[in-house]
Amino acid sequence: MRYAMAIDxxxxxxxxxxxxACQTENLVPHGFSRDWIVEKVDGTYPNLxxxxxxxxxxxxxxxxxxxxxxxxSSHIAEGGIVLVTHDECIGCxxxxxxxxxxxxxxxxxxxxxxxxxxxHRVDKGExxxxxxxxxxxxxxxxxLDDPNSDVSKALKDRxxxxxxxxxxxxxxxxxxx
Amino acid sequence: xxEELIVSGKHLPGIYPDLHLWHxxxxxxxxxxxxxxxxxxxxxxxxxxxKEKEMPTAVKWASIIAPLALVIGLGALFLDLNHKLYFWRLxxxxxxxxxxxxxxxxxxxITPLSFIWVASYLKEMFPSWDWxxxxxxxxxxxxxxxxxxxxxxxxxxxLIVAVYTGILLSAFxxxxxxxxxxxxxxxxxxxxSSGLAAxxxxxxxxxxxxxxxxxxxxxxxxxxxxxVHLFMGFMAGTxxxxxxxNLFLGGPFTVSFWVFVVLLGLVLPGVxxxxxxxxxxxxxxxxxxxxxxxxxxxxxVMVEAGQITRYLY
Numbered sequence: 001m002r003y004a005m006a007i008d009x010x011x012x013x014x015x016x017x018x019x020x021a022c023q024t025e026n027l028v029p030h031g032f033s034r035d036w037i038v039e040k041v042d043g044t045y046p047n048l049x050x051x052x053x054x055x056x057x058x059x060x061x062x063x064x065x066x067x068x069x070x071x072x073s074s075h076i077a078e079g080g081i082v083l084v085t086h087d088e089c090i091g092c093x094x095x096x097x098x099x100x101x102x103x104x105x106x107x108x109x110x111x112x113x114x115x116x117x118x119x120h121r122v123d124k125g126e127x128x129x130x131x132x133x134x135x136x137x138x139x140x141x142x143x144l145d146d147p148n149s150d151v152s153k154a155l156k157d158r159x160x161x162x163x164x165x166x167x168x169x170x171x172x173x174x175x176x177x
Numbered sequence: 178x179x180e181e182l183i184v185s186g187k188h189l190p191g192i193y194p195d196l197h198l199w200h201x202x203x204x205x206x207x208x209x210x211x212x213x214x215x216x217x218x219x220x221x222x223x224x225x226x227x228k229e230k231e232m233p234t235a236v237k238w239a240s241i242i243a244p245l246a247l248v249i250g251l252g253a254l255f256l257d258l259n260h261k262l263y264f265w266r267l268x269x270x271x272x273x274x275x276x277x278x279x280x281x282x283x284x285x286x287i288t289p290l291s292f293i294w295v296a297s298y299l300k301e302m303f304p305s306w307d308w309x310x311x312x313x314x315x316x317x318x319x320x321x322x323x324x325x326x327x328x329x330x331x332x333x334x335x336l337i338v339a340v341y342t343g344i345l346l347s348a349f350x351x352x353x354x355x356x357x358x359x360x361x362x363x364x365x366x367x368x369x370s371s372g373l374a375a376x377x378x379x380x381x382x383x384x385x386x387x388x389x390x391x392x393x394x395x396x397x398x399x400x401x402x403x404x405v406h407l408f409m410g411f412m413a414g415t416x417x418x419x420x421x422x423n424l425f426l427g428g429p430f431t432v433s434f435w436v437f438v439v440l441l442g443l444v445l446p447g448v449x450x451x452x453x454x455x456x457x458x459x460x461x462x463x464x465x466x467x468x469x470x471x472x473x474x475x476x477x478v479m480v481e482a483g484q485i486t487r488y489l490y
Contacts, residue, residue: 064350070277071266088266091259093198094277100351100488106198110260164488166415167350 002144003079003117004172005131006154007054011138014039014052018130018139022056025118025129029108034115035130051177054130054139057082057103057115058163058171065095065104074112079143080172081119086111100167117141144172197484202257204476207342208371209250210284211364211472213243214339215372217291219389221328221335234380235389237298242375244291251284276348280341287334294331297321339368342476346483354421354486355479357410363403367472370396374446374468377461386461390450393468397447404439421486430482433474442471 014037022028022035035056042049059082066074066082073088074095084095084104089111096104096112107113118128122141126132127150131139142149151174160174220240223232258264268285272278297320299306308314320327343364346355373393380386411422424430446464453459 067274068277068348070272070275070281072270072272073266087263089260090263090266091261092257092277093259094275094349096198097484098349098351102487106259110258110263112259167488169350 001079002172003059003081003122003142004144004151004174005056005117005128006140006151006158006160006174006176008136008138008140008154008158008176009051009053010177011136012037012052012054013136015135017133017135018054021129021133022115022118025121026116028113032105032107032113034103034113053175054134055101055103055163056130056173057117058101058169058173059115059117061170061172062168064098064100064167064169068094068098070094077119079122081117081122082114083116083119084112084114086113100164100169101171197481199257199480199484201477202253204473204480206250206253206257207345207364207476207480208368208473209246209253210342211339211368211476212371212375212469213246213250213287213291214335214342214365215369216240216243216246216375217287217294217331217335217372218339218369219372219376219392220294221331224324224328225332232385232388234382234385235376237302239376239379240291240298241295244288244295247284247288247291251288276341276344279337280345283334283337283341287331287338290327290331290334293320294327297324297327336365339365342368346479349483351488352483352486353414353417353488354411354424355483357407359403359407359410360479363400363407366396366400366403367475370400371469371472374465374472378465378469380461387454390454394447394450394454397443397450397468401439401443404443417486417488420489421482424482424485430478434478437474438471438478441467442474443468446471 016037019033019035019037023033026034028034035054038053038055040051040053042051059080061080063074063076063082066076070092071088071090073085073090075083075085077083091106091110091112093106093112096102096106104112104114118126118130121128127141131141140150140154142151144152146152154176155174158176160176162171162174165171216239219235220243223229223235229236255261255264267278267281270278271282297317300317308317340361343361346352347357347360349355370393373389373396377386377389377393380389408422408425411418414422425434446467449459449464449467453464
């Protein structure tokens, strides 16, 4: 099993519904978020090109945060989801420094927090909150090993890219273009 | 050229743009860890070589600094933790791939051992010292009998502690300034040089200082050599490495690095030490202070600058 997400940058309008859905679903404290929108503008005026990327933890296959964690609090759960066990986390920040995507933050309660791919929903067979709430259906989630999953189908006939592949982390967020 | 503008929507005061997570606590610890490592290394080295009599400061007096530096450094590390009361989780597991885990375990060993080292010399340093309890006297006898063994253990632990200060940073793939394998040796040499400076500062023995000065000159030369290599690597590196390099060449860290670390912290004390060895009178605290100050600034510069560098995507 290998959970992944595909983000259709042609469909994303940058409404940030995914951000709000995540904050509501996961009770993320005010002033923080586990996912965010990046607006990319390419070209020279007046010939500009704009795309939106809904970003979150890349749930890397070769996760530097898991490698750096001195207590084993950061770990890879079944399906490749990178998680933090809150009562094992000492809040040292090694994982935050080691993440090329800046996907982690220190929760006001002291531990480090991040996107969980809504594992509590995924375990019940549901999609992550951000995926379900997206008004343009630009987020696709599922198991890469299952050819009939939403994400496998989305990746099949589209070109895609990942973020900072040169970091060697084998990220699992695929951006469709 | 095609221009690209990236506007992040992560307008969250808790996360962006202030991702600066590590502050003075880490820099201070990296300095004190290297300093303690240096002092412990030379104390145990001279004992192993049987030079206890010739190098009284290095072996006895200066080694008092080591446990104090370690305790203050550990205090700083503790302050840096965000989930403080869970710190003991470090000691419920060993993570071989995490330098921080290695460091935590090494510190757990070297800190009490450095106290024992100092304690075993207390009677020599203060002849009226009395342990009060018989079991303490017996323990002291046991330590003195096995001092060479203790010296060997401390020698190896001091290497790990001093290298660890650099490897802690170089393990972070996401920060291109830190992610260079030469950082471990560089911090090791710099830490040992700080240790020597501290010993020289408090040494009252002329011939001892001369020996230490000579060793320190070699360490300074090696450190300069490693810094040149560090920057050669950045210059010849990919875009992210070049960006890291630019922070030090025209960027915000140019003055603090080249003036305070290289010129005042390495070159000037090196020149002063050469003059001293040639017989000129140089107040002994001047080169020592410069080296310690340069070492401290170096840690601060590396910790601050490293957190600015990142992958460009």
